[in-house]
Amino acid sequence: NAGVTQTPKFQVLKTGQSxxxxxxxxxxxxxxxxxxxxxxxxxxxxxxxxxxGITDQGEVPNGYNxxxxxxxxxxxxxxxxxPSQTSVYFCASSQTQENTEAFFGQGTRLTVV
Amino acid sequence: xxxxxxxxxxxxxxxxxPLTVKCTYSVSGNPYLFWYVQYPNRGLQFLLKYITGDNLxxxxxxxxxxxxxxxxxxxxxxxxxxxxxxxxxxxxxxxxWTGGFKTIFGAGTRLFVKA
Numbered sequence: 001n002a003g004v005t006q007t008p009k010f011q012v013l014k015t016g017q018s019x020x021x022x023x024x025x026x027x028x029x030x031x032x033x034x035x036x037x038x039x040x041x042x043x044x045x046x047x048x049x050x051x052x053g054i055t056d057q058g059e060v061p062n063g064y065n066x067x068x069x070x071x072x073x074x075x076x077x078x079x080x081x082x083p084s085q086t087s088v089y090f091c092a093s094s095q096t097q098e099n100t101e102a103f104f105g106q107g108t109r110l111t112v113v
Numbered sequence: 114x115x116x117x118x119x120x121x122x123x124x125x126x127x128x129x130x131p132l133t134v135k136c137t138y139s140v141s142g143n144p145y146l147f148w149y150v151q152y153p154n155r156g157l158q159f160l161l162k163y164i165t166g167d168n169l170x171x172x173x174x175x176x177x178x179x180x181x182x183x184x185x186x187x188x189x190x191x192x193x194x195x196x197x198x199x200x201x202x203x204x205x206x207x208x209x210w211t212g213g214f215k216t217i218f219g220a221g222t223r224l225f226v227k228a
Contacts, residue, residue: 004156035218040122042203043157043218058215090156099145099164099207102216104156 002026006091006105013081013112021076021108023091029103030096032074033058034066036087037107043090049074050096081112115140115208119219126194127227134189134222136204145207146187147216148178152200160202163187174198194226 007022025032033048045058049068063085065077074093078085088109092102116139126132138144145164149157161172168180178189189202204219 033216040220042117042220045215048215092157099162101147101159101162102149102157104149104158106154106156 004091004093004103004105006089006108008108009106011108011110013078013110015081015083015112017081018077018079019081021078021089021091021110023074023076023105024072025074025091025093025103026072027093027103028071029093030071032068032091032093033102034064034074034076035090035092036060036085037090038087046076046089078110081110083112086110086112115206115217117204117206117217117219119202119204119222121222122220123223123225125225125227128196129193132191132194132198132224132226134202134204134224136187136189136219137185138187138204138206139185140206140208142208144185144187146178146180147205147207148172148176148187148189149203149205149218150200151203151221157203160189194224196226196228199224199226 004025030051034046035043044060047066049055055066088107090107091105094100094102118137147162148160151157161170163170163180171177201221203221205216207216
């Protein structure tokens, strides 16, 4: 099984550019989420989705948009990249029950110059 | 407010010695607690979880964790460390959130096992 697949693995953007980070999972998980990882701060939740057509904001949603048109895919859009968005981004999926563990993609390292 | 604290940025241990990575939490209801490990340039991998029942939870790669409700702690342990255990470890708590639940992660503890 592929699990959770993120693309691209690396990306360099100029300030003001837009881009979409892709995330796909093949485990039929209803719950998907996006995190950013910054040194000394752990993982912070950006957006999450509890199923197709349903999304909501996490702790740090500003500057990011998401949509969930299918169960499998959960893309993250940066509308106008800023240097503060330089980070490593992780997509995760899990079953909807609160006692289930999350499966993570390998991450996207984004640099905004 | 819900929170997770990992008080040590780094833990150093010699190979063959026991290791402990500390975690304390604060949640409003029953805690669902998790440990994840991250190897360089990889995503997080699930190690173990506490949901209910026995306070000592066993997980992957010989790791275990002890849930202590009175101390609100969930420390990760291993009786004999391996060099290959060197990685970044995250404690996490899942709590109810508007519309569902969310996972709150600690800042991470880097484990360094010396041969």
